[in-house]
Amino acid sequence: METYPIPLVPGPVRVRPEVLAAYGRDFGSADLEEEFFALYAATTARLQRILQTRAPVVVWQGEGMMALWGALKSVLSPGDRVLAVATGVYGYGIGEMAAAAGAEVRTVGLDYDRTIGDLAAVAQAIGEFRPKMITAVHCETPSGTLNPLADLGRLKHEAGVPLFYVDAVSSVGGAPVLPDAWHIDLCLGGSQKCLAALPDTCFLSVSEAAWEAAAQVRYAGYDALLPFRDALARRLFPYTPCWQATSGLHAAAGAVLAEGLEACFARHDAVAAHCRERLAQAGFALFPAPGAVPSPTVTAVRVPENIAWPEWDRRLRRRGLVVGGSYGPLAGKVFRLGHMGTQADRGLVDRALDILEEERRALP
Numbered sequence: 001m002e003t004y005p006i007p008l009v010p011g012p013v014r015v016r017p018e019v020l021a022a023y024g025r026d027f028g029s030a031d032l033e034e035e036f037f038a039l040y041a042a043t044t045a046r047l048q049r050i051l052q053t054r055a056p057v058v059v060w061q062g063e064g065m066m067a068l069w070g071a072l073k074s075v076l077s078p079g080d081r082v083l084a085v086a087t088g089v090y091g092y093g094i095g096e097m098a099a100a101a102g103a104e105v106r107t108v109g110l111d112y113d114r115t116i117g118d119l120a121a122v123a124q125a126i127g128e129f130r131p132k133m134i135t136a137v138h139c140e141t142p143s144g145t146l147n148p149l150a151d152l153g154r155l156k157h158e159a160g161v162p163l164f165y166v167d168a169v170s171s172v173g174g175a176p177v178l179p180d181a182w183h184i185d186l187c188l189g190g191s192q193k194c195l196a197a198l199p200d201t202c203f204l205s206v207s208e209a210a211w212e213a214a215a216q217v218r219y220a221g222y223d224a225l226l227p228f229r230d231a232l233a234r235r236l237f238p239y240t241p242c243w244q245a246t247s248g249l250h251a252a253a254g255a256v257l258a259e260g261l262e263a264c265f266a267r268h269d270a271v272a273a274h275c276r277e278r279l280a281q282a283g284f285a286l287f288p289a290p291g292a293v294p295s296p297t298v299t300a301v302r303v304p305e306n307i308a309w310p311e312w313d314r315r316l317r318r319r320g321l322v323v324g325g326s327y328g329p330l331a332g333k334v335f336r337l338g339h340m341g342t343q344a345d346r347g348l349v350d351r352a353l354d355i356l357e358e359e360r361r362a363l364p
Contacts, residue, residue, distance in 0.1 A: 004322040008352050010141045010298040010338030011170065012192035012199045016255055019197045019248045027243030037235055039246055046253035047203055050172060050261065051187060053179045055205040058228040059249065061242055064169040064190025067202035069097065070223030071165060071186045075213035076133065078102030083131035083161075085122055087147055088112045088140030089328040090167055098135065106131070112140075112330060113289040116147045119155055126159045132213075133163040139171040142326045144286070144300025144336060146175060146293045153182035162209055169193055169202075173256045174268040174297040174340050185210040194268070194297055196341030197252035200245045268296040271344045275299050275337060275353065282357040287334050297340035300326065303333055306363050319355045 007014050027036075044057040051057065060066055076082065076098065084095030086109040099105045106129050108121050116136070126134075134156050139146050149166060156164045165186045168177045173194030179187040185207040192199035206214075206225065214226040227238040256264055276286060276299055287300035303309045309325060309332045316323060326334040339349050 004317065004320050006321040006348065006352050006355070008337045008339065008343055008349070009322055009324045010193075010336050011190075011340065013196050013338060013341045013343050015198060016196045016252055016342055018251045018255060022247040022251045023198075023244045025244070025247065027247070036241065036243060036246070037232060039243070039250060040241070041232060043246055043250040043253060044203075046250065046257060047189070048205070050253060050256055051177055051179055051189075051205050052181075053187070053205045055179060055207050057203055057205050058225065059201055059203045059246060060223065061200065061239070061245060062202055062223070063199045064188070064192070064202045066223050067169075067188040067190065067204050068094065068167060070221075070225060071188060071204055072098055072101050073221065073223065074219045074225035075163060075186070075210055075217055076101050076103050077217050079104060080133070081106070081129055081131040082133045082135060083108065083122070083125055083129055085116060085134060085136045085152060086110070087114055087116060087143070087145065088137065089142040089326075089330065090140055091135075091137045094135045094137065094165075094167060098133075111289070112143050113145070113287055113292060115145045115288075115292045116149070116152060117291075119151060122152065123155060123159070126155070126161060131161055133165055134161055135165045136167070138166055138168040138177060139175070139295050139297055141170045141295070141298050141336065141338075142300070142328065142330050142334070143288065144295050144298050145288050146171065146295040148293060149182050149184070150178075153184060157183040163213060170297055170340065171295070173264065174344065175265055175295075176261075179205045179207070191249050191252060194340045195249070195252040195256060197248045198245070200242070201249045203249070265296070268340065268344045271339045271346050271349055272296040272299060274346060275339055275349050278350075278353045279356070282353070282360060284356070284360065287330075297338070297344070299337045299339065300330075300334050301337070303335055304360060304363055308332070309335065312359075315359050316355060319359070321352050321355045323352070
């Protein structure tokens with residue numbers, strides 16, 4: 001399999017060396033050992049610090065989509081009402097996932113190049129629809145946007161909506177994500193983005209209201225949330241955890257905390273701003289609309305008009321640069337540079353931008 005010296009896909013990103021080192025250890029057993037329980041507790045404590053939350057954090061063995069699906073199925077019963085606030089592929093997709101889980105879904109949607117701003121339509125929908133849950137995406141990676149969520153969370157709280165579900169998979173560790181301050185009940189993260197670990201664990205903070213909803217629904221499945229409410233206290237997990245995966249996530253979270261949250265966020269902001277500035281100077285069209293909030297972890301760019309995406313992708317790969325395409329209605333129209341985690345590195349991004357500028361100048 002070919003590898004590329006300039007990796008700028010928006011996840012999974014280049015893995016931290018300390019994470020790889022954690023996988024090289026022979027841990028022996030897992031959930032029968034007291035050492036594992038200590039490791040699990042230490043890992044969730046580190047994630048609480050990154051999320052700046054007092055709520056318990058649960059770690060699951062599985063990629064980020066496991067958290068997205070498991071959280072929905074654990075707290076929703078057929079017919080429950082879900083209000084999806086959507087600005088992109090994942091925001092609309094979560095509404096579709098909730099509908100597949102049996103919920104009645106209403107969507108307040110914006111164009112894919114916009115971010116959440118005026119909440120009048122959301123407030124009206126809450127009054128008319130009376131949802132059990134509001135869903136939103138913090139970082140829409142296919143669009144390169146970051147949704148402000150503080151006001152939406154405040155509206156949820158003031159309106160008495162029981163649950164607020166947020167996909168923060170591509171922002172945790174790269175931008176402030178504040179479940180307590182933003183009244184988020186289920187805040188979902190993944191290991192392979194800003195934390196720069198392998199795509200084998202996901203995690204979520206769980207409010208007391210979310211635990212109560214899970215206790216009422218009592219969903220039973222591999223991705224069920226409820227068994228984790230007292231798994232650590234009982235020293236009994238619903239399936240055999242993986243020492244290596246948990247140890248890798250522990251190392252990844254530790255690296256973020258060792259850098260310092262403010263320093264880590266500032267690094268992502270600075271690299272993203274530099275990336276956008278150079279792209280604009282080179283004549284590329286950024287995808288987010290004027291006034292939309294760009295993501296500090298991924299930049300979405302329109303594919304140059306005089307070349308098809310597959311050929312543009314091939315040209316970049318021949319130069320050793322791999323970037324990401326996009327999804328849904330953006331497929332073939334947008335490509336993305338993932339400057340998150342280990343890839344939020346100005347030197348790495350400049351190498352990529354040099355190639356992008358040269359290849360654009362070479363177009364007919």
